[in-house]
Amino acid sequence: EPHFVQVLPYGPYVYFFFREVAVELSALGKVLVARVARVCRNDRGGSPRVLERRWTSFLKVRLQCSVPGDTVFYFDVLEAVTPPQTLHGRPAVLALFGTQPNRQGHGDMGTIPGSAVCAFYLADVERSFEGPFAESRGATWTPVPEDRVPQPRPGCCAGMGPAAGVVTSGDFPDETLVFAKEHPLLHGAVGPAGGRPLFTRTGTRLTQLAVDTGAGPRGNQTVLFLGAEDGRVLKVLAAAQRPEATHAKALLLEEISLYDPGRSWKCPGARGHGRGQGHGVGAQGRAMAALSPCPRRSCLAARDPYCVWLPSRGCVPFSEDLPSGFQQDVEGSLGISGSCQGATAAADGDEDGDVAHEVRHPGPGAAATVPVPVLVGCVLGAFALGALATGLVATCCQRPAVPKAPPEPPCAPRTP
Template sequence: MLLLLFILPHFTRANFPEDPQPINIVPDDVTQMYSAFVGQESADSSAERQDVSIKLLTVMDKTLYVGARDNIYAIDLDSPHTEGVYFSKEKCHNYIKILLKRNDDTLFVCGTHAYNPTCRNYKIGTLEQEGDDIKGQGRCPYHPDADNFALFSGGNLYTGTISDFTGIDAVIYRSLGDSPFLRTAKQNSKWLKEPHFVHAFEHSDYVYFFFREISVEYHGVETVILPRVGRVCKNDKGGTMAVLDKQWTSFVKARLDCSIRGDSHFYFNLLQSVTDIIVIDGMDIVLAVFTTPKNSIPGSAVCAYKMEDIEKAFAGKFKEQKSSHSIWTAVPDGEVPMPRPGGCAGSGPLEGYASSNVLPDDTLNFISKHSLMHESVTTLNHKPWFQQTTIREHLIKITADSTAGPAKDYTVVFIGSETGKITKFLARTEKSETLDGSLFLEQMNVYNPDKCDYEGKSDRRIVDLQLDKEHGALFVAFSHCIIRVPLGNCQRYGTCKKSCIASRDPYCGWFDGSCVQVLPNAEGEFEQDIKHGNTDGMDDC
């Protein structure tokens, strides 16, 4: 608390940005009309509700799959959903924690299974089980509320989870494919220290993963939690029998810096949610939402990172602690063995080595003790694209559409809060007086108590977000319902051209005398002014 009191005066100056204000706030009487899924097969609202306990959403082949308690729900996105959201389901007797497309025919599903994690393969379309159950340890968490990630790459399953019942053994694990099964070092705090896994994706030769963990480099009276990005090589085959046997030889991680700069930086350190890679202005970019701890100054922020900058951090200096009582410092270049550790066999510094299991012991020993990089990954433009520091509620989920608008040349970001609100902003990498990184388009409260309350209780925390671009919708998941939100609330402006243009919403365009939602592949000339919202000469409504 003394630290917070010391930092706060530095940010009472004009250089601390004010919270942006939305161009539009969608009224509750509009959002309460959105269609909803509640896991109820009967249209009779008086029928007994199930405890659906939704955990995740994923869109595949024009179907929205819902991982919930005891069931997988499949929602046909081509069906009209004007009043309700209709579905088929398959019983699993689980809290579903993984829903992945394994191949064109197979859906891979894992659940907690009464603290005995279990995985299965299902036929896409029919949800009929294929083959026997698969042991879920190291692939799926034991507890339904535990954070985890999973993805398939090259037929291999990459997972980040807790691999034991006690919750001690956190692991990043590769299994099920033709490559050797590999994991992070067991209960080694320099590799992972009580991580909360957030997201993962593949890019080029690597699998990248995002998480937050207790810092080992800042140890003192208080626990410091820091956000990380890590990576492993897809062609990693593990080390030798003597060093890193059946463990990653390419595991490295770096801190993500999301902060407001001043005399002292104001950090957003709790990583909450991350997008896949999106392309903006020709750059591969990742967006992430961060918060401050609950007992500190309230704050949330969205920061953008170029993959190029992430790679620079991994190509930079390693970090080390000489002894248990010394501070962490950069490893001098002369003390890093050759070939340089942390890369992929067959490329870069390791080009002369066909496989990781023939690397010199010096290289393997070094990377086993030096997984942390010295430099942090800085955010694009050295500041958040969006921040909120005067409201106590936190932003916790994010998704982005980098091909919004008639010409598919705008990026719109949707952020979900812990109180059921959706924040929508326009993101740009270029600086200008009109945009300066982002434009706060819209805010709406999409939680519907009539449809989402269960047994008299409201759980307004947004669990997941999934875009359905083809049908112009965003699916917002809560514990006991899913709300289908239109990407653009264009019907609100009706035949008022001035309001339509002033909204500056890429999803809304003036066409044939009314404001309409711009769907992908829509034909016609839509009148918009996203950059300026110029309404000169237009009549008031």
């Protein structure tokens, strides 16, 4: 039975995102795959002869999230799908996938448990429904030749496009309705934006997804909030570049343990202080973002788009009423050290210090230490300056010598 994950009205269609056992892969056993199906909003069912009270426009295609390489690794189990978002200026949905269940019954996941987030442009999804139909030929499934597809094409909406002359869905020719009934599956798959996932995680099963595509002071950053089945929440900064860029790479900002806060950590190993402060994110991500206050250390190295550095106030959550002059380095362009990849929670020995650009500003009462060579140099310099000053004072205060008057000439003898 199919497991429906999300229903999204978009344009003249309603899209259904679900997972089911792939009939086209039955030779491999019960393999789950992700699907996206489409139905016209004005679909009222077929004629009394074919598809009466059943959808006439229902078509489905595989939704593929995989890591490319010499051996392609697939994430086939669809877990969550977001509503339509604007990603790099284009409408898209973000979806969370997992690996196949263990068919041997040794646990819920396979031998390599993992999860991935893929983005799908809605234009690519719509284009996939114009592709060839699939049909079974023995144990294999092949595309149906285009000359065998009736017109109007199955899946069209009555009164629109190629079916503009059809008044209602019940007025389609029987040939079109019979073909739609027998060929609901399309050949091929919808690939992710950029041809690869936005983020992958091995060893963890992620089941919940929330996204904020307008994070940061400029509203141009995308942050993912991923919920794991063991109670952890992963906060991930998606790459600022388009997914098509080969160097685009997501950054794990923070991992929050809801059941054991002592195991939580924040990039690059600094812990937040005080009560959690809510960040201005979308409705889905607001609750998760509120769990995480801004760090008091390594503010810029943390690369958190919700936090900025103010020289007068330290690391604070961004808001529209903040004064100008704050700093932020989400892209890591300043070359500040610090990375979350592979980091673990670690106690911070000086939790009262504020650090910007990795320069520590001691808090009140912090003891300052001076290296011995500097201290000796200062003493010798002070001694030399003191001696010089003493000599100058003595020279200036000495009374000048008064020149003596010339001796008087001897008195002339008296004349009688």
